[in-house]
Amino acid sequence: MMHKPEALDNFCARLKAAGAEILGPTNPYEIMRFRTSKGVGIIYTGRRGETWNAEALAARDHLDANRGSLAPVKIKGRRRNTATVSALMLRDGDDCFFCGARLDGDVTVEHLVAVAHGGPNHISNLFLSHADCNQRAGHLSAPEKVRIALSSRATTPSPGTPEVSQHATRSEVGAAERSGL
């Protein structure tokens, strides 16, 4: 059975209500272009009908699941590439590393091991957090950051949380990362 496509003007209205930015089409084959926290969504039309890119589908899934705001990510503080933010959201979800609450567009990219302490600028050493949480915890050592993250999840462990003890040392954190957790 064919999935009935959602009426586009209705979809557009839902996008706007969720904080998405509606962009103008850039060529005659685009019927809709918009920016959300999932990236730039594009809906094309052609002989074979409507085509939705991955970002457009992700935005639709987000709306269908009533997951709240789709407002594009505004990166405060240090300038970061939105591709990094998208990759981290894909890996970790859209929750703050420190407090576990939804980021909702209030996003900073933080290093687990600070660059000043030799931490790499690689995604394995990066996570997302609220600007305020980052401000409070950004100067701490990696084990202290992990301890804060774990204590905020103590009652509701999430499947993605690495199994690192409350007294984790930096080498234990490194081992957890190397094993892909």
Ligand SMILES: [Zn+2]
């Ligand atoms: Zn937070």
